Amino acid sequence: MNEHGARILIVDDEPQIRKLLKVSLQAHQYAITEAASGEEGLLQASTAPPDLIVLDLGLPDLSGMEVLARLREWSGVPIIVLTAKDREEDKIAALDGGADDYVTKPFGMGELVARIRVALRHVAKSPNEPILQFDELTIDLAQRIVELRGERVKLTPTEYDLLKLLASHAGKVVTQRQLLQQVWGAQTTESDSHYLRVYIGHLRKKLEEDSTQPKFIVTEPGIGYRFLSRD
Template sequence: MSDRESGARILIVDDEPQIRKLLKVTLHAHRYEILEAGSGEEGVLQASTMHPDLILLDLGLPDIPGMDVLGRVREWSGVPIIVLTAKDREEDKIAALDGGADDYVTKPFGMGELVARIRVALRHVAKSENEPVLQFGELMIDLAGRAVTLNGERVKLTPTEYDLLKVLSSNAGKVVTQRQLLQQVWGGHHHESDSHYLRVYIGHLRKKLEEDPARPRFILTEPGIGYRFLAGD
């Protein structure tokens, strides 16, 4: 565990005391400092005054919707936010991700999975945004030179393939929705209905980067939602 992860301050915003207790005990065991809020308004207040390193946000809060909390925090902070939701609908997950959440976990969730997601989010924010080279095992992406190498050999990518890989790898470990990818790679004139563009270009990338494109190691599909680039350990 890095210095950034060890002792990180995590704010839990959830109205269920038993959930907060479970999270607190588990996360304390992983050496995180814990803050708690039982309502949305309290969560916004704690986020603004206590400056947590990460927020676990339940979407089903009693006073104001979790999506409103997400929006209000995002007005002034880029702190990593993982939403906890009992809703398993794709639309809810997409709305949360497009609204600024970094990741989501569906209740009931495994604590091992949640801790792993927390570590990824903290590692991602700890990396310099201006880091010129991204390395994922044998895959290296030189952002300054727009060059990609795999096992020491140059990978030839089209400008669109490179832009797509850059967005995914720069958000390694996070789910990037189809809408976010379309906007960042193709511009605002494309819509979710153009998701076939993504499928085609993701297929091209997998053929060039994966040993077995049918069983990808780098670019995973989040069905109905988007894609996640695996950061590795």
């Protein structure tokens, strides 16, 4: 997908927020449609499917979470949610509910545009792409081989599975619960998050030049981890 000209649907009940988003995103060559309620957003998303949705969680009719759940019943369109500042539980619930990313209010337009670009690039990539490349790090999904600056990196099966999951969602936050359930199994809970910290620590020691200032795997405090997208 060509990022320029991508169609973005803004679902937000505040006229001033919609106006700000519309003017700013149009300046980046995006085509903008608007909805002031959850029901209107669902209708627009189904009749004229956008390339990406910016969804406010605080809507007057349906909750943003309900809109998200209903969209995810039939659509894989990238969704970036706008959440109230410092509501960690909102962010986690939105990500677990199928959102691709979140931006907290009040937000900077630069940050939102960057998140939009990452989400559009992510969906444009073929999911069957066998090789992931991030600067000097290469992950060959077909052969389960990881190389850093041309040198093979020896990973345990669990370390590899964790890295593959994070890198496959580069630029997106993956919650602790998502990582635990997909790498260790559905029976795990967030009380098992110490496993996660230990293995993230192992990966950082093997991949990062300075594990205290990671450039590949960054922590989203209280929420999960984000593999930084370098493209």
